Amino acid sequence: MNEEPDDIDEAAARWHAAQHDDAMDWDGFTRWLEEDPRHRTAYDAIALLDARIDAALPILRRPQSVEIQSARPRWRRSARWATAGSAVAAAAVAGLFFLSNGSTPPLTVYRTAQGQGRDVQLADGSSAAMAPGSVLRIPAKTGDPIAMEGNATFDIRHDPTRSVEIRAGGYAIRDIGTRFDVSTSGGMLRVAVTQGRVAVRSLTAGGEVEVSAGNVLTAVDPQSAPTLAPLGARPSSGWRNGRMTYDDVPLGLVVADIARFTGSPVTIDPAIAKRRFSGVLATGSGDAMTNALAELANLRKRTERDAIRLDGGAGR
Template sequence: MTAQSNLDERVLDEALAWQAALERDDADWDGYMAWLEADPRHRQAFDSIALTTAMVEEHKDAVGSLFDVQGEQAIPRPHRRMKWALGVGIVAVLALAIGLPLRQQEPAPSVYAADAGKSRAVALANGANILLSPASRIVVHGKDAARIELASGEAFFAVRHDPSRMLTIEAGPYRIIDIGTRFSVNLSGGTFRVGVSEGAVAVASDKAEGEVRLQAGQQLTGGANGDLTLAPVAVADVGSWRAGRLSYSDAPLALVVADISRYSGKRVIIDPSLETRHFSGTLVIGDGSRLLPDLATVMGVAVHSQAGGAVRLGGADR
C-alpha cells in the first residue's frame, strides 16, 4: 500500500469519526470546522461519506443483501463497509445490489427532528452544520440540500463559505439566504426570529418587498402580522439555548412562551391582556420546569392552571 493510500484511508477514518461525533449533544463544532479547513481532502472525504450514507440508507435493504453476500471475513467492521462502498463507488454498489442501472432523480425530502429535552446535531454534505434545539424539526430538500425548511422550533446553522452555492432556509413565510455564516433561526408561536453571530444573511418575506440584510450582532423579528423589526443583539445571545439559557431582546411574548412550551412540555396560553407585550431578559433552562414561573416573576404577572393540563400566563383565575 502506498503512502498516498495510507493517507487516504486515514482521512476517511477521520471523516467517519467526525460524522459520528457530530451526532452527540456535546459535538465539538469548532474542532470540526478546524479539521475541515486544515486540508481540502477533509471536506471531500466528509462530503463523500455523507452522500454515501444517504444513498445507502435510501436503498438499505438492497445494499444490506449485497454486504451479506460479501461475507464478514472480507468486510469485518461497519466502518470498513462504508470505506468499501466509497472505494467501489456507491453507484456501482447499488447497481450490483438492485440489478438495474440507477437513474438520477430528485430524492425525497429528509426530515430531521430533535426529541423533547434533547438537542440534535445534523451535518449535511453541502457544508451546512445544524444544531436543533429540543422538540425542533427541519426538512431538507434536494440532493444538494440547497433548501432547508425549519418546520418548527429553533436551529443554529454553521455554514462554510462557498461562493459557488447559495443556501436558502425557509421558516414559514420567511426565507433566509446564506453565503457562509453562523446564525440561529426560531419559528415558534406564529413568530419568527433570526440572529447572526458571524458573517451576514439576507431575509425575504412573502409579506414584504425587498430583502433585509443582517450583519453579525443583529437580529430580525417578525410577528404574525408580517411586520419586521431589525435590532442589535449580543453575539453571545445568538443561539443562547446551546449554553443552557434563553436570552431575548425585545422578543414578542408569543415567541418566548412558545419556547417555554417546547422546553417544559406544557401548553402555555397568553392572556389577551398580554398579547402585545414583548420581553427582554434571560431565563435559565434547567429541566424546563422553572421557565414559566421565572418569566411570570420578572414580568410581575401570575400563572394559572387551566383544564387539560394547560397553564395561562397573566389575567385572573378562571
Template structure:
C-alpha cells in the first residue's frame, strides 16, 4: 500500500460525505487496482470503529490537567500517541470480539403495505408492498429479497453483505439502491454509491455506480445496464412508480404488488418495453393505466389479470 493510494482512499471517503460525490469516478478508481478497495476498506473500518466507540476514545484520550512545566508538553504528546494507539486497539478489540447474534428473521408485507427495517449496524431497508425479506447471518449480512425493497446500507469493511435477488447476487460497499425481482426478472438500480452484481448467467461481475441500473429480461435472461435518474430510484416510497425502457413483464411484476392480484403478460407482447410514471394510489387503476397507455387489453383470468395485445 502506497502513500498515494492511502491519500486517494482518504479523499474518496471524505468526498462521500458530500451530495455531489462523483460515484462513477469512485467506481472506476475501485476497479483500477485491487489495492484501492483494500485501502478504502481500511480507512472506512477505522472511521466506523472510532464513530461507534467515540465515548471510549474520549475517556481514554482526555488529557491530564495542565501543569506549568516546560517538559510536560513533550510528555503529553507521547502520552497522546500511546493513548490513541491503546484506544484504537481497544476499539478494534471490541469490534472483533463482540458477541454474535442470531439475526435470522423474515419480514413480509401485504398489498399496499410497506415497512421499514433497521439492521443492527444502522443500515435501513424499506420493504415494498407484497414483498418478502429474509435476513440471516451473525452480522445480518445474508439477505434474500422477493419483491421489492430500497436499501440504505452502511459501509462496513468487516462485513461482506450479499443480497440474493432471484439469480442475482448483490454486494455493496455502503450504498443506497433499489431491487425489484420476480422469478427470473430483476432490476437493480443505484441511487448513491456502488454495488457489484454477479450471477451464473453473467460472464463477469458488473459494477453499478450512481444513476445506473441493471435490467434482467425474464424472456431470455439477458442483462443490460442502463442510465436511470437517481431520484427515480425507489420512487415507490413517494407513491409513484417510474420506469424507463422497462421490459413489460417487469412492469407487470411491479404493479402486481399493488393491484392485489397477479398480473401476467401474454407471450405476444412479452418483448415490449414501457416508459412512464404512474401514481400508485390504492393500486386498482395501475393495470388499466398501463393497458391504456400501451393500447393493450386486460383479460380477467380469475386468479389474476393478463395483459395482451389481442382482444381476449
C-alpha cells in the first residue's frame, strides 16, 4: 500500500480515540486492522502509550501529605486520548518512535459493550471474566502489569516463581495465585478476595495492604486509608444472573456498575459518591435500575435529556 507512516499513525490515533464513543464503528475498525500489518503495529503502539499514561497519571497528580485516620488500616510502606487529530498523532509518533522498531512488546486490548461480558484467557493459563463496559489491556511481555477499567473477576494460576500485577485506577493489585474481583471507577476501588491472598498498593501513597480470602478492601480514593471487612456478599458479577448484590459498597461504584451495564449516562453527586450502600438491584434499563437505587438509598433522581443524575435527598 502507498500510505505514509504518518498517515497510518494518525489513523491509529483516531481509531483509538473513537473507542470511547458509543457510535464506534467496530466493523470498520476491524477492516482497517486487516488491510495492512502496519495498521496493527501502529494501533498497538497507540494503545501501549495510552496504558502508560493511565499508569503515570496518579503519580503526576501526587498531592501533598494527607492525614490518615488511625482507626483504618494504613497503606504500609514496603489528558487521556480524549480527542483525535493531528496533534494526537504527532504526540504518538514523537513519544513512540522507539516502538516502531519493535523494542517494546504490544498490548492486546479487550473491551466489552453494554450488557455483554467476556471471558479472557491469559497466556499463563489464568483467566479474567470481564463485566459489561470494561477494558483490559494485556501486555505481551510476561510480568508487565495488566491495566483494567471497570469490573472483572480474575482467576490467577498459582506459580511461586512469579506474581501478577493489575493496575486499576490509582492502585496496583499484586497476586501470586488466587481468585478475586476488582471494581474501579473515579478513583474508587473494591477488591473482594474469594481464594488466596492479594496485596493492594496505592500508587500515590506508596504502601500496601494485604487482603486474604473472605475479605474485601474498599478505597474511596488513592490518598485515603482503605477499609477492610468480611466479604458479606459475593463479588458484583451477579449481572450474569440478573441480580447485582452490594454489601457496604460506595454509591459511586454502584452507579458506575449501572452505567456500564446499561450504557446509560448515569452520574452521582460527588458529595454523596462515598456513601455506602447495601442492597440488591435487579438488572434492567438504566431508568429502572436508578429508580430502584434511588428508592433503596433515599436518593433524588433527576433526568435531563438522556442523562440521569442522582443526588442526596428523597424524592424523584
